[in-house]
Each structure stands twice: as C-alpha cells, then as structure tokens.
Amino acid sequence: LLAMNSLTRSLWKPLKRVQAAWRRASPARAAEQRPPRLVLGIETSCDDTGAAVVDESGAVRGEALHCQREVHLKTGGIIPPVAQQLHRENIEQVVKEALDVSGVSVSELAAIATTVKPGLALCLQVGLEYSLKLVNKYKKPFIPIHHMEAHALTIRLINQVEFPFLVLLLSGGHCILAVAQGVSDFLLLGQSIDIAPGDMLDKVARRLSLSKHPECQGMAGGKAIEHLARTGDRQRHTFRVPMQHYRNCDFSFSGLQNLVNKVIVEQEKEEGVQEGELLSCAKDIAAAAQHAVAAHIVKRTHRAMLFCIKHSIISPQNATLVVSGGVASNQYIRKGLQIVADANGFSFLCPPPRLCTDNGVMIAWNGIERLRAELGILNCTDGLRYEATAPLGIDISKRVEEASIKVPRLKMKI
Template sequence: MFARCFCSVHWRTLPFGRRRVYFHSTAKEPRLVLGIETSCDDTGAAILDENGKILGEALHSQKDVHLKTGGIIPVVAQKLHADHIDSVVNEALSASGLTPQALSAVATTVMPGLALSLGVGLSYSLKMVKQYSKPFIPIHHMEAHALTVRLLHQVEFPFLVLLVSGGHCILAVAKNVADFLVLGQSLDEAPGESLDKVARRLSLINNPDCSAMSGGQAIEHMAQFGNKELCNFRIPMSHHRDCNFSFSGLRNHINYVIQQKESEEGIQQGQILSCAADIAAASQHTVARQLAKRTQRAILFCKEKGLLPAANATLVVSGGVASNGYIRRILKNVSYSMDVSLLCPPPKLCTDNGVMIAWNGIERLRAGVGILYNAEEVRYEPRAPLGTDISDIVRKADIKVPTLKEKLFLDIA
C-alpha cells in the first residue's frame, strides 16, 4: 500500500520525431521501516527495507554513565534518552540517505521495559508519525529479540526460542509473527540481572581489566582465569519438573560465599578477593547449567507434543546474555546432543538495538499484523507478557530430564 511503483520504459522513435512509450513491467520499491529502541539504557534507531537490508543505523549507549552509579537510575536513563533520541534518529536517516517522507512505517518498542525510558521513545515516535502521516507499529521488545535471527537466517516457523537478558528469561515456541507459546520464564530475577549484581558484589569494577565492562561482561572475562570447581553452587529448582527459572536464590547464596571469603581473607567490601575469578567462573557455570537443564526439558516437551518439526528443529538463543560465549557453547553442546540446530544472532544484535525493532516492524508489515493508522491511543507497558502462557501444561507433563552428561560442560574455555 505504501510502496511506490516504478515502470521499466522502452522508447520507439517514430517519423517526425514522435516517440511511442511501451510499459513492459512494473516493479515495487521495497518498503522501509524506521525502528526506534528506548526500553532500557540504549537509544537505538535503524532503517531497514523489507528484504532485510540495513540502510542506516545509530546507537547511543549509556553504559559508562550507569557503571559509575552502580546500576541504572530510571530518571537518569530518561534524561539521556531525551537528550540523544533526535540525534540518533537523524544519524540513522542520514546514513540511509533517506528522508522521513520515504518511510513506509515507524516501529517502536512500547513494552516491556523501564516506564520512563519507554515513554521517551513512544512520545518521539507519535510526534513523528503524526507529522509525516505514517503508520505506527508498536513492538514487544522480547518479540523483537526472538525474531532477529530471521533477519540473518532462513528460519521457518515454528522454532524454540530462549530469550536471556538483563530483564527477562523466557522459553517459548515461536509459532508465527506475534504468536508465541510460553513454556517457562523467570519467577524472580533474570540471569543478566543476577550476574550484574554478583559482579558489583565482587567489586569487579575496581579491577583495571574490568573497569569499562558491564557486570555480565566482567563476570565472563574473570571466569576465563578461574576454576569453576572451587565453588559448589547448586542449580536452582532442580527438583521442579517445569521450564521456569529462578536466579535470586542463587545470587543470595553467592553473596553469602563472598561474605565468608572476605572474612577469611580479612578484606573489606570493595576490595577484590583472591578467589574472585573462581567465584565468577562458578557463578557463570551454574547459570549456564540452569539454562541448559530447562532448555533440555523444553525440547523434550516440544517433541512429545509435536510443537516443533520432527526433523530440522531449531533452537534460537537471543537477548543480551546470549552474547556470553561460555553460555552459548554449553547450549550448543546441549542442542547438538538432542539433535536440534542452534542459531544465535551476533553479539551486536543480541544487545538492545534499533535494527531488531525495525526488523520486527518489517515482519509485522509483511504479515499485516499490528499496524496502526491512528496511534493516538497507544500507551507503553512496563510489564507485558509474551504470547500465551502454557507453563502449567509443561509442569503437568512432568517430564524427567536425563542427567546432563558432564562432558557437555568440560573442556569449555
């Protein structure tokens, strides 16, 4: 509806200089979507065409500001989004060589996320679509993470997706665009949040090698030099035969161990333990094992219920924590052992960005789903479920998962 048409024109010269025009074919210009992301602490914008070509993108990260405060302060994040959103969007447009008039639609994250951050992106977008008379496509942040892989690979529906980030941990079957069956999710903290808090409790920001890293990045970096066997942390919810997750209890246990070690070494909080790398390695390993165990049960459930193709089933892992190489390798080993293909977006597209929002907009535009021509009543939603929750059905299936063979976790650098 919004694509412009161009015709291939052939000319034939006639007597007295007249020319006859022949219209041989009609080609449609690919539709273009601007994606805007402000759900947490990154301001992102990107323009994609419906063939998946990235025409322009820009990102402003707030990481350095929040590292200094020890965590994200919503009012600070809001101000930084407001200060930079216009320049980020204009940078993406400039890189694409396009004007807003050329856009087919604007797609923006409206759920879930930090309320103040979501509000900045939504307010900016609504003004833009009104000014240029463009359709608006509201985006669920986790849906965007789940579908990003289809920008890069020919992944057909349905597929299993594990979404792991600083704010979420979800196992779901992606049946189609905007159609998900949630098998399980975190009952308290997300894995990224827990690892960030462990990093802060270990004071890793005071390690020169980690001073410019996020908490999760610091844990992964330190874990390379540690021995995961020196701290024995139990996998949470091991006796619950479902696909839900829990990380807060694990984090509390880790904090207790850190406190004990500080007492043994006679150091104050803020100083770095001699065994910090070992604790980092064990923390990362235990989080990875819980993710692997739940994913293993999800695969067995999907096979039992026929929710995935009998052959060539795919597991997609996405979200900020999917950037962790150690966790990726463990999930790759698990998926291989269960005859399932594993696909992950590159780290750049696992963290929050405008590209995934624009691509989700393209997916919805193609499917004709959720396109609004009057967006005045759209509101942001800090908490919003993804799809239909069938976690009770998974629990009632009472699927026993075979013990994960230790070789899946050995020799992983």
C-alpha cells in the same frame, strides 16, 4: 460458422483461466517490481537509544546507537529518571544519524516502528512520544513493537528460519523460553520467577567490586564475570543449581545470588578483607557462579526441547533453538546451549553480539515482519500507551509442568 463458434467457446475457457491466474499473480508481481518498503525502528526500552532503517529484503540501510553504559557504571545500576533524561537528550540525534546514513527521508518510509512494551516506563515514554510526533507530522502508519518479540525474530533478519522454532531470551531484565509459531504467535513455556540472569551476574560483579579489578576496567558486570571466569577454577566452589526438583521450564536466580554472596562473605573473613576490596579468589567465584547460571539455563532448555518434540509442537526434522538477548553474548553459556542442542538434534542459532543487545535494527525488522504479515499496523494512534510489563504469547507453562518430563543427565564439558 457453427464450427468457428464451437472453436471460440473451446478456447475461451482456458483463456479465462489464464487471465484469472494472471490477476492473482499480479499483486506478487507488482511487489517484486516496486522498490522494497522501508521501516524506521526506534528503541528506548532501557538504557540504549537505538534507531535504524531496514528494508523488507533485510538490508540495514542505516543505524545509530547511543549507549548509556558508562553513566550507569558510575552509579552502580540503571536509575530510570537518569536513563529517561539521557534518552531525551539523544533520541533526535540518533534518529537523524540513522536516516542520514540510510539516505532515506521520513516521507519515503512505509511505517515507523517503536518499542512500546515491556521495559522501563520512563524510557518507553520517550521513544513513544518522539515517534508519535514523527507519525503525526508525516502521516505515516505506526507499528507498536513488543520488545521480546523483536529479540525473538531478529534471527530471521540474517537466517532463513521457518516457524515454528524454540527461542530462549536471555538478558538483564528477562529469561524466557517460548515457541515462536508466527510473527506475533508465541507459546510461553517458562520464565524467571524472580530476577533475570543478567541482573544476577551484574549484582555478583558489584558485590565482588570487579569495577576495581585491573582486568575489568570499563566492563559491564556480566562481561567482567565472563572475562575473569575464563582463568578461574570453577571447581573451587560449588553452587547448587536452582530448582532441581521442579519439572518445569521456569527459572530462578535470586537464591543462587544469595548463595554466591554467602561465599563472598566467608572468603572476605578468611582473607581478612573488607567489603569493597578485591578478593584473591574473585576469578574462582566468578567461574563457579557463571557455571551454575549456565547449568540452570541449559537444563530448563533441555526440558523445553523434550516437551516440544513429545507434544509435536516442533518437528524433530526441522528443530531449531534460537538464543537472543544481551546474555546470549556470553560464550560460556552459548557453548552449554550448543551442547544440549547437538544432543537433541536441534540446530543452534544466535544473532551476532551486536544484534543480541538492544538496538534499533531489531525493532525495524520486527516492523518489516508485521508489515508483511499485515499485523498491528495503526493508522490511528489515539489512546495508545506504553506498557512496562507485558506477557509474551499464550502461557502454557502449566502444561509443561504437568508433563513432568525428567531431563537426562548431560555432561557439560565446556
């Protein structure tokens, strides 16, 4: 009996350890066995009404998008009350279509995620109000989404990108360099101090009256610039790259826009045409303006890379540059960024064009990221408000400027 008791005690401790390990593993095992959780994402921050259902494996079950571009092309720019009304007219149908395609009902969702900041206030209001009606009706958790965080993490839907990574967000409303350290953990390295590159290119396109150009029918301004620049001679005009003497990662495009406008006025006088008429050298101006924008973006990104490596924020062995946002679809700018990434040993990744512009998929995926990390999931939405302006992460741009990193000259043969 004594021998048997001794044997039982000797076996009991290992058995207890096995049981403890089993209990620790059971939540993960349960997660593997249960169906993947589903999130509905809703996006109305600017001029696109988007919705999508995405599961936690990254599968897009269904999506829908209503684009307002044609309306805003006629008015020469986005008019917030008009955009708001179009969101109101289309949001219910867009959400219904995304759910119908997915074959999922609202009751099957794990949560509803919606852009609440930053963006046009009147447009954000539509998305938030509609989402909260669904949340209250179906008693679902709500996940408020930061629009720029969603753009930054979209790449993780299609690539296994590990934190931390350098991210450049380029759009009609933003130009931001940041380090993504986690799902909701960002270091802001620099941003535009005035207008965004997409806004500048759109304004140059309007000043050149490219909507009247036979090759640019129905194209948005930035797309028209990119199209004409392909066959233009950028060396016929030279525009000074902005902020050459500032050793930081901030951007500025308003001064460059003024330089381009000045050349347009000079060319109009030289050719004897009125404002609103097409210049014969429009392609050359488009090419020169696009090149100056690309050179400015590439140089600031180059400094960000050097800063991150020097201060051990990003490891040289696992360095990645992610570029997203509407302007990231510009192939000329992409090629310039590919050059600087290659020169510094960074992998270069960019979502496909359809996921670079605003869409419901990126919002739903950000909801999945937050759901997994258990961050910002609300069961009570009392007092929740949309925010037209919102910073991205912790601002360390002063540290970047104080580092005063000189960027070596880089030949950009595109």
